[in-house]
Amino acid sequence: MSTILKIFVFPAAMVVMCLGVLTILGGHITPGGGFQGGAMIAAGLIFCLIVYGLKESPFNLSHDFLSAIESIGALAYVFLGLAGLLFSGFYLYNLGVDLYNIVPASIQAIFNYSDPTNAGIVPYLNFVVGLKVMVGLSAIVYAFLAFREYGEEAVDEPIEEIE
Amino acid sequence: MIIYFGPLIFGFLLGFILGTRIRTNPESGLKFDASVYLIFIIVAFIISYLLGPFPYYEDLPLANGFLAAAIGIIMGKLIFGREKIPQKT
Numbered sequence: 728m729s730t731i732l733k734i735f736v737f738p739a740a741m742v743v744m745c746l747g748v749l750t751i752l753g754g755h756i757t758p759g760g761g762f763q764g765g766a767m768i769a770a771g772l773i774f775c776l777i778v779y780g781l782k783e784s785p786f787n788l789s790h791d792f793l794s795a796i797e798s799i800g801a802l803a804y805v806f807l808g809l810a811g812l813l814f815s816g817f818y819l820y821n822l823g824v825d826l827y828n829i830v831p832a833s834i835q836a837i838f839n840y841s842d843p844t845n846a847g848i849v850p851y852l853n854f855v856v857g858l859k860v861m862v863g864l865s866a867i868v869y870a871f872l873a874f875r876e877y878g879e880e881a882v883d884e885p886i887e888e889i890e
Numbered sequence: 891m892i893i894y895f896g897p898l899i900f901g902f903l904l905g906f907i908l909g910t911r912i913r914t915n916p917e918s919g920l921k922f923d924a925s926v927y928l929i930f931i932i933v934a935f936i937i938s939y940l941l942g943p944f945p946y947y948e949d950l951p952l953a954n955g956f957l958a959a960a961i962g963i964i965m966g967k968l969i970f971g972r973e974k975i976p977q978k979t
Contacts, residue, residue, distance in 0.1 A: 738929060741963055742933060749901070756945055768908070779920065783915055787911055788911055792911065843894060843947060854900055
């Protein structure tokens with residue numbers, strides 16, 4: 728890639744990621760949400776991967792990081808849904824933080840999403856979906872680039888050396 | 891004036907997660923020093939002012955989630971974003 732692109736892309740990718748974060752945070756009051764914001768963050772990561780390549784990309788997502796964030800996103804979504812099922816009988820019911828007046832006010836104050844619209848659990852759902860989509864889409868591109876890079880090396884080498 | 895901490899905290903958290911992943915390769919010819927991050931934070935201020943706040947949020951004249959994410963990226967880079975250890979081949 729050209730030198731201009733290599734200078735420009737890293738800061739530009741960070742700006743795209745911040746826009747993705749903003750899209751996630753405004754999911755309950757503006758168009759957008761977890762999926763769209765996560766896709767925008769992944770676009771920033773993919774932008775860096777395409778320009779700098781797999782080895783020189785400034786954003787390094789390890790396999791452990793990808794699997795941990797994917798798992799956290801999926802499990803948090805399931806547990807938020809199960810909390811609704813447990814307390815109201817409906818999966819993903821928007822409970823808020825006051826569960827039948829049994830949660831102390833101090834704990835409610837910690838977990839209540841500070842927001843003028845009192846959105847309940849919707850911002851949390853957007854957040855976890857954003858995490859999951861971000862690593863999901865990035866992992867696909869990582870896998871394709873790694874297959875291309877390391878797959879060709881493996882094909883060139885004799886079978887005994889690989890083993 | 892009420893400051894809504896929801897977007898600030900979650901924006902910072904998401905930015906921080908991304909910032910921890912910035913690990914430049916020491917063997918690479920690319921060097922991203924402090925000037926890159928300085929330009930980024932200035933641009934982030936300008937963009938957040940031009941974006942304006944969300945509807946119903948009238949606490950600050952900025953897109954505070956955007957700014958929190960930008961600060962989170964830089965903090966994550968400063969705290970956890972070390973150089974990548976070269977792999978032995």
